[in-house]
Amino acid sequence: MHALAASVAALALVTAPTLAVPAATKADPCAKFAGQAFVVPADALACLKSFPFNETLRQNVLSNIAGVFDFFTFEDFYLNSPPPFQESTTNIRADIARINRTHFETDFDFNKAVYDFTTQLNDGHTRWFPSCYTSFQNLLPAPMATLEENGVQNVFVVPDLLDFVPLVGTGFTDHFAQIGFNWQRLVGAKVLEIEGKDPYAYADLIASTQSGNYLDHGVRVNSVFSSYRISGTDFSQRFGDIAGPQFPNQDTLTVKLITVNSTRPETVEIPYLANYVGAPFTDQASLSVNLHWEANCAANDATNGQDLRTVLNNAKRATPKRARASIIDASQKNAVGLPGPFVPTAPPVDGSTGVIKSFILPDNKTGVMFVGSFEGDFNQFQADTVAAMQDFKTSGVSRLLIDLTNNGGGFVCLGQFLHQFLAGSQIGYPGFQSTSRANPLAQKILAADIALGNNNQITFYSPDNWAFLNDTQMPLTNNYNNPDVVLRTNGVADPTSQRFHDVCTPFSVPIPTTPQFNLKNVAIVSNGNCASTCAMFSTLMFERHQTKTAIFGGKPGEQVQYKGMAGNQVLEWVDLDDEIKTAGVKSDPLAPPDLLVNANMRHNWRTAWSFLNERVPIAYESELPQFRFPYTKDTYNNPQALWTFAASKLFD
Numbered sequence: 001m002h003a004l005a006a007s008v009a010a011l012a013l014v015t016a017p018t019l020a021v022p023a024a025t026k027a028d029p030c031a032k033f034a035g036q037a038f039v040v041p042a043d044a045l046a047c048l049k050s051f052p053f054n055e056t057l058r059q060n061v062l063s064n065i066a067g068v069f070d071f072f073t074f075e076d077f078y079l080n081s082p083p084p085f086q087e088s089t090t091n092i093r094a095d096i097a098r099i100n101r102t103h104f105e106t107d108f109d110f111n112k113a114v115y116d117f118t119t120q121l122n123d124g125h126t127r128w129f130p131s132c133y134t135s136f137q138n139l140l141p142a143p144m145a146t147l148e149e150n151g152v153q154n155v156f157v158v159p160d161l162l163d164f165v166p167l168v169g170t171g172f173t174d175h176f177a178q179i180g181f182n183w184q185r186l187v188g189a190k191v192l193e194i195e196g197k198d199p200y201a202y203a204d205l206i207a208s209t210q211s212g213n214y215l216d217h218g219v220r221v222n223s224v225f226s227s228y229r230i231s232g233t234d235f236s237q238r239f240g241d242i243a244g245p246q247f248p249n250q251d252t253l254t255v256k257l258i259t260v261n262s263t264r265p266e267t268v269e270i271p272y273l274a275n276y277v278g279a280p281f282t283d284q285a286s287l288s289v290n291l292h293w294e295a296n297c298a299a300n301d302a303t304n305g306q307d308l309r310t311v312l313n314n315a316k317r318a319t320p321k322r323a324r325a326s327i328i329d330a331s332q333k334n335a336v337g338l339p340g341p342f343v344p345t346a347p348p349v350d351g352s353t354g355v356i357k358s359f360i361l362p363d364n365k366t367g368v369m370f371v372g373s374f375e376g377d378f379n380q381f382q383a384d385t386v387a388a389m390q391d392f393k394t395s396g397v398s399r400l401l402i403d404l405t406n407n408g409g410g411f412v413c414l415g416q417f418l419h420q421f422l423a424g425s426q427i428g429y430p431g432f433q434s435t436s437r438a439n440p441l442a443q444k445i446l447a448a449d450i451a452l453g454n455n456n457q458i459t460f461y462s463p464d465n466w467a468f469l470n471d472t473q474m475p476l477t478n479n480y481n482n483p484d485v486v487l488r489t490n491g492v493a494d495p496t497s498q499r500f501h502d503v504c505t506p507f508s509v510p511i512p513t514t515p516q517f518n519l520k521n522v523a524i525v526s527n528g529n530c531a532s533t534c535a536m537f538s539t540l541m542f543e544r545h546q547t548k549t550a551i552f553g554g555k556p557g558e559q560v561q562y563k564g565m566a567g568n569q570v571l572e573w574v575d576l577d578d579e580i581k582t583a584g585v586k587s588d589p590l591a592p593p594d595l596l597v598n599a600n601m602r603h604n605w606r607t608a609w610s611f612l613n614e615r616v617p618i619a620y621e622s623e624l625p626q627f628r629f630p631y632t633k634d635t636y637n638n639p640q641a642l643w644t645f646a647a648s649k650l651f652d
């Protein structure tokens, strides 16, 4: 994420036409929308498809991603993914070879093939994001939700449509007024078919082909529907992947439905409108294809890594690098607020200005912490936790509900912090055993870091990032890849690092020795879209303390795991390249080449091993929640109503 933000900032400063710009053939298809926030999908797609296929770029991209996959800890699991995660089974090297021999007309078609292949790995940590082609998000003025009514679940157009859609902006609603499409009459409509399929079958299809991010299919089904969340530090409502797909490659969605107040089924072609979320560029007539390419497609100063031995000054080196584990959700770029009527009305307690929003429910007994992510200000997260907990205690709150809905993860150590703060320092090490792959290049990086004396201020490979299993920090000379440990997965023997612990302590606030709340009176709610650090936190609470967990939503009759993507630390391409260059091994033939295009091949760099079964990565440990509830029209977009319902079910 920081790489993407940095690349936008860098553009303002740098004019770097590092790449020959493909010549515009006919009339310039990008000129049409320069400077506009909304554009009809066909026009957006014409712009994206205006760049011809280029074999040099294909070889550059495929060489880069093939090299990155050498570091991907779960590669061998994909050969035969264990149940219930079989859907993700694929041979990654064969997929790369297939894309290498496929005929593509345009650079977009090639990039979309790579995007789809990595998305369908269903690991939000391991994906290809070409900035050139992720510069739009299609939006449908009819987001959908699965809701129970009178004991039966169905798919509906969201009942808060009239409050929600206008929040996208007048650029969006004016378009539909102009073309005479009355989306307002679809509010709360019962959906009978989508694209000629049963709506849940269509939800399954989108979950299988477009949602990605989570190994568990059931969790992905919840991604296709609209749901509440915290985006940044604000309450937000997510469109869901049916109404908010990544690419502007669909003009309309054909939906058979019954509107409120009617009993007559009708079929409606609902038009999409594409929202431009790429880097801004202004229309300069025939120059705009070039400007679109320069703004979004060509590699810039932030695309590839640097030798941090020479780049970072002493001030920057004062703090260690911080491990992060998170997904990238395209819908964060143009996040829409949660309509006012559904924002919690209970007064917020102290420590609620950041990513955590805490409340005391009107029963005066239940404290709620809505942990929107583990991102943001590292120290403020800890201070906010202390402040909320103190406020709960002085208010006489006796039970704690933690909402992890749509929490996309963040700093690895903040997940361990929250676990230890709740359970007390008496539990000892609050994280998981971890490993990275010890492939030949990884061995060279670590050996070089040790020889150069590189430390945790400039690299993640340096031994002082980690602790032995007795929680003593490794000395700078400890080569944890020597000897390596052979891991056998699906018949493949893979050299792996020795096991180690994270070094997260001391935290910036004091940790109580014993739990603040009896852990029997702590419960978790979410929609399963709880990724990365969030998945590690919820797994720790479940595996070590049997914390009650309730999952809402999903397809009736289909399982939903309580955690989404539970890898461990993620390296963006720029991070991995920093490691390679800072260790001085970029000239090694095994090192992936710098990207010629502005893109990111991120990967899951470390495995977290299950506490219950230290032979299984927690990502592949099937763990179902103890409680499962359908959403209703009162709870799907209304956090406080959901918490009140959950408190009545989960606490005595």
Ligand SMILES: *[C@@H]1O[C@H](CO)[C@@H](O)[C@H](O)[C@H]1NC(C)=O
Binding pocket: 019, 020, 022, 054, 055, 056, 057, 596
């Ligand atoms: C393909 O891309 C390479 C690398 O940017 C560039 O040098 C070359 O001119 C491009 N080829 C064509 C035919 O545009």
Ligand SMILES: *[C@@H]1O[C@H](CO)[C@@H](O)[C@H](O)[C@H]1NC(C)=O
Binding pocket: 059, 062, 063, 066, 100
């Ligand atoms: C793609 O295939 C060509 C022809 O077989 C081969 O030379 C090249 O190395 C392959 N590229 C990658 C990245 O595997």
Ligand SMILES: *[C@@H]1O[C@H](CO)[C@@H](O)[C@H](O)[C@H]1NC(C)=O
Binding pocket: 184, 185, 187, 260, 261
């Ligand atoms: C349905 O009927 C009620 C009562 O007449 C009315 O208030 C409401 O606006 C109608 N809803 C729609 C979507 O037409």
Ligand SMILES: *[C@@H]1O[C@H](CO)[C@@H](O)[C@H](O)[C@H]1NC(C)=O
Binding pocket: 362, 363, 364
């Ligand atoms: C909760 O506390 C408030 C403020 O002290 C009080 O007005 C209210 O009646 C209490 N509610 C319950 C259910 O006890």
Ligand SMILES: *[C@@H]1O[C@H](CO)[C@@H](O)[C@H](O)[C@H]1NC(C)=O
Binding pocket: 468, 469, 470, 471, 472
């Ligand atoms: C912890 O383990 C390491 C590696 O086995 C060992 O060298 C070190 O002495 C141990 N430290 C303590 C305090 O036991």
